[in-house]
Amino acid sequence: xxxxxxxxxxxxxxxxxxxxxxxxxxxxxxxxxxxxxxxxxxxxxxxxxxxxxxxxxxxxxxxxxxxxxxxxxxxxxxxxxxxxxxxxxxxxxxxxxxxxxxxxxxxxxxxxxxxxxxxxxxxxxxxxxxxxxxxxxxxxxxxxxxxxxxxxxxxxxxxxxxxxxxxxxxxxxxxxxxxxxxxxxxxxxxxxxxxxxxxxxxxxxxxxxxxxxxxxxxxxxxxxxxxxxxxxxxxxxxxxxxxxxxxxxxxxxxxxxxxxxxxxxxxxxxxxxxxxxxxxxxxxxxxxxxxxxxxxxxxxxxxxxxxxxxxxxxxxxxxxxxxxxxxxxxxxxxxxxxxxxxxxxxxxxxxxxxxxxxxxxxxxxxxxxxxxxxxxxxxxxx
Numbered sequence: 001x002x003x004x005x006x007x008x009x010x011x012x013x014x015x016x017x018x019x020x021x022x023x024x025x026x027x028x029x030x031x032x033x034x035x036x037x038x039x040x041x042x043x044x045x046x047x048x049x050x051x052x053x054x055x056x057x058x059x060x061x062x063x064x065x066x067x068x069x070x071x072x073x074x075x076x077x078x079x080x081x082x083x084x085x086x087x088x089x090x091x092x093x094x095x096x097x098x099x100x101x102x103x104x105x106x107x108x109x110x111x112x113x114x115x116x117x118x119x120x121x122x123x124x125x126x127x128x129x130x131x132x133x134x135x136x137x138x139x140x141x142x143x144x145x146x147x148x149x150x151x152x153x154x155x156x157x158x159x160x161x162x163x164x165x166x167x168x169x170x171x172x173x174x175x176x177x178x179x180x181x182x183x184x185x186x187x188x189x190x191x192x193x194x195x196x197x198x199x200x201x202x203x204x205x206x207x208x209x210x211x212x213x214x215x216x217x218x219x220x221x222x223x224x225x226x227x228x229x230x231x232x233x234x235x236x237x238x239x240x241x242x243x244x245x246x247x248x249x250x251x252x253x254x255x256x257x258x259x260x261x262x263x264x265x266x267x268x269x270x271x272x273x274x275x276x277x278x279x280x281x282x283x284x285x286x287x288x289x290x291x292x293x294x295x296x297x298x299x300x301x302x303x304x305x306x307x308x309x310x311x312x313x314x315x316x317x318x319x320x321x322x323x324x325x326x327x328x329x330x331x332x333x334x335x336x337x338x339x340x341x342x343x344x345x346x347x348x349x350x351x352x353x354x355x356x357x358x359x360x361x362x363x364x365x366x367x368x369x370x371x372x373x374x375x376x377x378x379x380x381x382x
Contacts, residue, residue: 013043034081041074072103075147082151165289167319269310
């Protein structure tokens with residue numbers, strides 16, 4: 001039964017790797033190559049494990065050692081697939097090669113072993129081999145855990161920054177990738193327990209459970225990876241301005257510096273309010289800090305400063321507050337009664353029902369339904 005699950009996991013990962021590499025929808029081509037390579041690594045790890053479990057190889061051979069190199073490649077590959085999700089236009093750097101240095105050293109040692117005629121292994125050699133394999137398994141698990149933690153931190157940092165420049169985070173939200181990271185961590189933890197306590201060899205029920213869990217984990221990763229959307233990247237100028245905004249947002253000293261004098265701040269704040277009330281740019285669901293700054297003929301850096309200092313909000317909060325106010329007007333407008341609440345949400349610039357309901361509740365302490373019922377009841381009384 002355990003071999004059957006292993007065959008399922010191996011087959012599923014190979015098919016998933018093919019689908020990601022094929023990239024039928026032509027989305028995030030570089031990211032898909034990295035993520036596809038990550039899934040292919042999982043397949044090779046599972047395939048190597050399968051070779052050792054079946055009767056195909058009664059003893060460990062050199063092919064197992066070379067396939068075992070995948071153990072030390074999979075973690076950095078996964079990390080870089082996350083990095084390229086966050087920064088699609090990122091260029092490869094020389095220092096990035098060091099992430100694969102350990103695997104490269106092991107590869108060279110394996111090549112050297114081919115040139116040396118090793119004597120027949122003794123009983124002591126076999127014991128040492130078991131110890132070495134255990135150490136390498138621990139290094140593998142530690143490496144995966146550290147890279148997953150690093151990847152999770154990168155995604156968290158990215159998620160926080162979204163609120164600084166976009167009004168609709170759902171389209172470029174990477175919360176699903178955080179779930180994938182957690183899934184990889186859980187699988188690694190289970191695999192570590194299995195190897196450290198030898199649970200699969202002593203308990204067939206655990207072996208079946210672990211294999212089933214690995215299969216479910218692969219399906220989980222497959223679902224989210226194939227569901228991904230194209231993430232629009234910032235151009236070079238926007239990237240530079242965004243880096244400055246991020247630095248100031250997380251730097252207390254920079255945050256205290258005055259980019260605009262108090263008098264100019266009030267003037268520009270009044271201009272911004274006038275544009276928001278009269279031109280209603282917030283109705284555009286794709287509105288960003290950069291688009292609004294262009295409309296106001298100022299830099300995005302200045303606009304971010306005006307919103308932060310003038311309204312004590314970030315861009316996301318500022319725009320969605322106007323959208324909620326507009327939604328309240330439409331709910332109260334008798335001429336708009338033909339629209340349901342979802343229709344109103346899309347009308348005012350939201351592109352997600354969940355975000356609309358959450359933001360409405362946060363701003364009014366009522367759900368849209370409660371607000372509508374209250375106003376209908378009030379209208380009947382009047």
